[in-house]
Amino acid sequence: MNPTDLFLAVLQANKGIIYKIAHSYCQEAEDRKDLVQEIIVQLWRSFNSYTGEAKYSTWIYRIALNVAISFHRKRTRRKQVSNPLSEEILQLVDTNVKDDTSEDISLLQRFIAELRELDKAVMLLYLEEKSYREIGNIMGLSETNVATKIARIKGGLKQKFSSVKK
Amino acid sequence: MEDKELIHLWKSYDQKLEETLLLNRELATDITRIKVQRFMVSMKPVKIFAIFIGLCWVAFVDMLIVRLLHSASPFFLVSAGIQVLLTKLAIGIYIYQLILVQQVDIDGPVLAVQEKLSRLKSSTLWVARLLFLQLPVWTTFYLSEAGLLQAGTLLVLIQLLVTVAFTSLAVWLFFNIRYENRDKKWFRLIFGGREWDPIIRSMELLGQVRGYKVEE
Structure with missing residues (x-):
């Protein structure tokens, strides 16, 4: 090839x-x-x-x-x-299929978009289910630092979700 | 919302993308070729041209100083000397930026790459500081001992006031042009143009990078 x-x-x-x-x-x-x-x-x-x-x-x-x-x-x-x-x-084929998760996905995308640049990167990697080691490797951070950052960012996201859902 | 729900939500987004996202293979090939060529052509000449102009100016002023060493007024020689020294420093910073660009491996760890790139952009602010530091010499290079002796007290006083004012302003700006003052009115006035936005944003990012390096 x-x-x-x-x-x-x-x-x-x-x-x-x-x-x-x-x-x-x-x-x-x-x-x-x-x-x-x-x-x-x-x-x-x-x-x-x-x-x-x-x-x-x-x-x-x-x-x-x-x-x-x-x-x-x-x-x-x-x-x-x-x-x-x-x-x-990269093009999205418009399927016009809406399900009950569509709204939540949009919310999640919005909240992620609102994060600061580096927080956004860490959160994207977390959501992609990368291990702490791999996130650390991509970001150039220690695993413990990754863990604490993720906990903090997740906390913020959950708070935003619960304030919207109320 | 639990951790698993967040991940689950993201997975369903991923699945939807998997079903609906298409790669335009032909465009990917074409665009990659076009942009690689254009990048090579468009990126570096701007800085190289700036350095070339700076070096020409430095060579010209250096030549003047050497040629007029025994005939020019000490005011001119000292003013030109300071000006050319500061310009050389500014050029040095510019070259430092170029070296940093060369050193950046875009496939390196995100924090390291962003720190390098942000430092690179932030150092442009140093060029501005040095340029402002040159202010007073533009009020002294034309002076001569004979001229000062012939001028009246009032003229000498005015000259002194102007030079002191420019010196104070230059020193004040040199020490105060920094990220912490980015929201001040005078800072926004000087760096209000769109061309400065990337530098301000780079400084903000540098702050983020430094915060990230600290273990919580």
């Missing part, structure tokens, strides 16, 4: 990670489209230096989170390199 095909296969397998991170860090659809593109560019640029020491998903989380957090700083540059293509790389 040539590098481009391998890269696209990795992208296909992990597209959900990119979408969720972009969705959590960018509320505007246009910005989100740009962020997805920026993440894919950075993944491609780093693909040759991927050593295989970490899992593809860990590698993608690190890059995608770093790009998303840095996104606001690259705004000017991003405009300069804006892509001429208007379509989206």
Whole structure:
């Protein structure tokens, strides 16, 4: 398999990670489209230096989170390199299916979007059921620090949920 | 809401994405190619150009100082010397930023990468501090001993007042242009433009990173 095909296969397998991170860090659809593109560019640029020491998903989380957090700083540059293509790389097929969890999911997304950049990253990894060790590895934190941060952020989220549900 | 409910909610979101999210393979390939090229072309020249202009200015002022060492007024030589020294420091910071950019591995741990990038952006504020520190020399470089002796007391007093005022302002700004003062009116006035927003946000993020490093 040539590098481009391998890269696209990795992208296909992990597209959900990119979408969720972009969705959590960018509320505007246009910005989100740009962020997805920026993440894919950075993944491609780093693909040759991927050593295989970490899992593809860990590698993608690190890059995608770093790009998303840095996104606001690259705004000017991003405009300069804006892509001429208007379509989206990641597209949601509209199924119009609403169930009883849809509202709660929207609430959870809203509360996550309101978190500060680093809290958001930790919470996303927690919700993805990454172990404390893996979260620590992606974030560059000790496991005990991860545990205390998660407890604090979770507490805040639960409080927000209960205040809305009352 | 319990922990399991949060995770369950996220899983159902994940499942919905799995069913509805499509990757446009063709665009992914095309866009990656386009942007890699454009990134290489568009990113660095801005800073390289700024350094080039700065170096040209420094070379010009250095040349003036050397050429006029024995003929120019001491006011000019000292003013130009201070100005060129501060400009060299500003260029040094700019180069420091470039080195940091080179060192940043975007696939590194989030905290380390963000700390590097935030420091990089925040250090731009140092350039502003140094530029303000140059203020007083722009009120002295044109002075000469003969001119001062010929000028009346009033003119000398005015000159002294202006220089002292500029010096005080420069020193005050040098020590007060910092993150803690970001909400002050004067700070917002100086750094109110959109071009400064990324730097202010970087400083805020740097604060977050430092907070995160502390074990709770």
